[in-house]
Amino acid sequence: MATITFQEIAHRYHQSKHKDAGFVVNNLSQCWQDGGAYALLGPSGCGKTTLLNIISGLVKPTAGKVLFDEIDVTDLSPQQRNIAQVFQFPVVYDTLTVAANLAFPLRNRGLVKTEIDSRVQSVLAILGLEEIANLKARSLNADDKQKISLGRGLVRTDVKAILFDEPLTVIDPHLKWELRTELKRIHQQFQHTMIYVTHDQTEALTFADQVMVMYEGAIVQVGTPQELFEKPQHTFVGKFIGSPGMNILPCAVDGSVAVVDGNTIDLQQDYELNRTGLEIGIRPEHITLSNDRGIAVQVTAVEDVGKHIVVRTKLGDHNVNIIVREGVAIPENPRIWFDPSKLNLFQNSYLLGVT
Amino acid sequence: MKTANNKAWFMVLPVLLLVAINAIIPLMTVVNYSVQDTFGNNEFYWVGTEWFQEILKSERFHNALGRTLLFSTLILAIEIPLGIVIALAMPKRGPGVSICLVLMALPLLIPWNVVGTIWQVFGRVDIGLLGHGLASIGIDYNYTQDTLDAWLTLIIMDVWHWTSLVVLLCYSGLVAIPEVYYQAARIDGASRWAVFRYIQLPKIKRVLLIAVLLRFMDSFMIYTEPFVVTGGGPGNSTTFLSIDLVQMALGQFDLGPAAAMSLIYFLIILLLCWVFYTVMTSYDVDSSSGRSGGRQ
Numbered sequence: 001m002a003t004i005t006f007q008e009i010a011h012r013y014h015q016s017k018h019k020d021a022g023f024v025v026n027n028l029s030q031c032w033q034d035g036g037a038y039a040l041l042g043p044s045g046c047g048k049t050t051l052l053n054i055i056s057g058l059v060k061p062t063a064g065k066v067l068f069d070e071i072d073v074t075d076l077s078p079q080q081r082n083i084a085q086v087f088q089f090p091v092v093y094d095t096l097t098v099a100a101n102l103a104f105p106l107r108n109r110g111l112v113k114t115e116i117d118s119r120v121q122s123v124l125a126i127l128g129l130e131e132i133a134n135l136k137a138r139s140l141n142a143d144d145k146q147k148i149s150l151g152r153g154l155v156r157t158d159v160k161a162i163l164f165d166e167p168l169t170v171i172d173p174h175l176k177w178e179l180r181t182e183l184k185r186i187h188q189q190f191q192h193t194m195i196y197v198t199h200d201q202t203e204a205l206t207f208a209d210q211v212m213v214m215y216e217g218a219i220v221q222v223g224t225p226q227e228l229f230e231k232p233q234h235t236f237v238g239k240f241i242g243s244p245g246m247n248i249l250p251c252a253v254d255g256s257v258a259v260v261d262g263n264t265i266d267l268q269q270d271y272e273l274n275r276t277g278l279e280i281g282i283r284p285e286h287i288t289l290s291n292d293r294g295i296a297v298q299v300t301a302v303e304d305v306g307k308h309i310v311v312r313t314k315l316g317d318h319n320v321n322i323i324v325r326e327g328v329a330i331p332e333n334p335r336i337w338f339d340p341s342k343l344n345l346f347q348n349s350y351l352l353g354v355t
Numbered sequence: 356m357k358t359a360n361n362k363a364w365f366m367v368l369p370v371l372l373l374v375a376i377n378a379i380i381p382l383m384t385v386v387n388y389s390v391q392d393t394f395g396n397n398e399f400y401w402v403g404t405e406w407f408q409e410i411l412k413s414e415r416f417h418n419a420l421g422r423t424l425l426f427s428t429l430i431l432a433i434e435i436p437l438g439i440v441i442a443l444a445m446p447k448r449g450p451g452v453s454i455c456l457v458l459m460a461l462p463l464l465i466p467w468n469v470v471g472t473i474w475q476v477f478g479r480v481d482i483g484l485l486g487h488g489l490a491s492i493g494i495d496y497n498y499t500q501d502t503l504d505a506w507l508t509l510i511i512m513d514v515w516h517w518t519s520l521v522v523l524l525c526y527s528g529l530v531a532i533p534e535v536y537y538q539a540a541r542i543d544g545a546s547r548w549a550v551f552r553y554i555q556l557p558k559i560k561r562v563l564l565i566a567v568l569l570r571f572m573d574s575f576m577i578y579t580e581p582f583v584v585t586g587g588g589p590g591n592s593t594t595f596l597s598i599d600l601v602q603m604a605l606g607q608f609d610l611g612p613a614a615a616m617s618l619i620y621f622l623i624i625l626l627l628c629w630v631f632y633t634v635m636t637s638y639d640v641d642s643s644s645g646r647s648g649g650r651q
Binding site: 149 | 533535536538539541542543544545546549553554556557558
């Protein structure tokens with residue numbers, strides 16, 4: 001196991017005429033601590049998979065260095081780096097049995113048979129595959145195939161890290177929970193460094209201690225699920241995390257008052273004057289809808305999502321989503337009030353500190 | 356409901372008619388000839404299975420069948436592995452792909468008798484590039500007189516002509532393998548051989564089956580090329596079943612024995628194709644019925 005460090009990693013797949021164009025991962029420096037459970041969260045096409053492939057060595061970065069415990073591994077092959085990786089779609093060796101599939105990476109490394117057998121047996125037990133151990137892998141369903149892919153990573157006890165590239169995409173919803181819990185348990189038991197790529201925030205937030213949010217080739221925030229929810233460092237994080245995401249409204253600030261479309265909002269904090277590119281952000285959970293308090297809005301839609309109601313409203317030209325408890329009547333002349341303690345102020349998309 | 360069902364039969368009538376004219380009537384004509392004898396004047400006598408017994412006992416048939424089986428075996432043993440190796444070596448992307456594909460497809464576009472003529476001339480000792488070239492460096496080569504030379508010429512010709520088909524089929528199978536399999540193999544530290552044995556070979560198995568069947572049937576029925584190049588000689592050394600059959604039917608006009616031989620020929624091909632198919636797909640049956648393959 002190892003601490004993985006990126007030093008100013010940049011990568012592009014195609015040479016571009018412009019010196020700085022076409023980068024999928026851009027000037028990224030990051031550290032993954034030994035034994036941590038990390039999630040890499042971001043929309044499709046933001047460079048998550050590229051980043052993962054750079055760690056495992058499937059992709060050699062255009063620039064920068066990859067270090068494992070201070071040792072430069074940038075030029076090493078995946079095999080030399082000793083990384084396990086589970087892909088989005090299950091990869092099994094069709095003609096081999098389940099047990100032989102699990103033994104495959106060990107046999108390639110020339111381990112003795114008794115050692116291979118005992119490790120395969122223990123992984124079969126962990127994943128609950130003992131009963132089908134002697135079946136040919138091709139006859140299995142996607143769930144079991146993905147378990148095998150996972151098992152081929154777990155069977156190597158000396159791996160530096162296990163990387164997951166959206167591994168639960170093809171898994172049945174009810175089994176997703178089960179496997180995710182299983183992964184967490186495996187992590188606690190073996191303390192492997194695990195990096196889990198996903199675009200599903202629930203998966204990321206339940207799996208990881210530390211969630212890294214990626215956006216356009218850069219990691220915009222690293223933090224616990226709570227930090228990401230309450231103090232998003234970037235408007236993208238605010239919008240991406242939560243359902244619906246954070247309301248972001250362009251505003252002007254005058255002292256401790258924000259002005260949105262001529263309506264004033266109390267910030268209860270003084271911000272420096274003369275700033276431009278300001279936006280105010282508030283979670284739908286932290287807005288109170290009532291008849292008499294705050295700014296008048298127009299309700300455009302009411303969606304009952306089961307555990308609560310999402311009220312979609314217009315404040316001038318801006319959309320504001322509000323989460324209301326089940327059973328609360330929508331007021332006739334709705335007004336919204338922002339909880340000042342939950343307000344975030346962004347400048348040029350990045351969170352502003354308090355002055 | 357009932358009337359509608361009856362009318363439906365008229366819809367399949369054209370197809371039935373076509374198949375009848377195409378296949379059933381000619382085949383039944385052959386069956387008809389095979390159980391009768393004639394002395395001309397359109398007079399036929401019932402002889403039962405006599406022709407079949409005669410053919411099956413005849414040494415001429417045994418020899419021709421043996422030669423044909425040997426030829427097909429050699430062709431499959433050379434073309435299938437060679438085709439796989441070439442397909443593996445071909446580029447998977449980039450400008451080289453189209454160049455390789457065109458080069459590979461070229462021999463397949465040449466008519467069979469032209470292929471025969473090309474090699475007939477190519478191998479001639481007096482004017483052929485190959486024959487004369489070999490003679491000038493002191494190698495005793497003459498496909499019209501030496502049995503081994505005749506066989507070598509036919510086999511090399513067929514390999515030149517048909518390996519491309521195996522290559523193209525295997526190549527289509529190989530490019531269909533998702534990149535993630537190769538990535539997983541790299542993560543698992545698989546060797547080049549392990550990648551071939553456990554990823555590529557299983558994935559191209561189905562197209563390989565088609566390649567084997569096609570090459571077997573074609574080589575087992577080969578007629579035009581050996582007819583043009585060697586004419587079945589020297590002696591009878593390259594007289595395959597097809598050449599023998601044509602000699603019997605058209606050369607000697609022995610319709611009865613020729614018809615019996617055609618049917619036997621046909622049944623042998625059918626039987627061998629079934630054997631190939633069963634053997635090559637037996638693995639699938641094995642796995643879907645959940646039987647253990649044991650640890651490798």
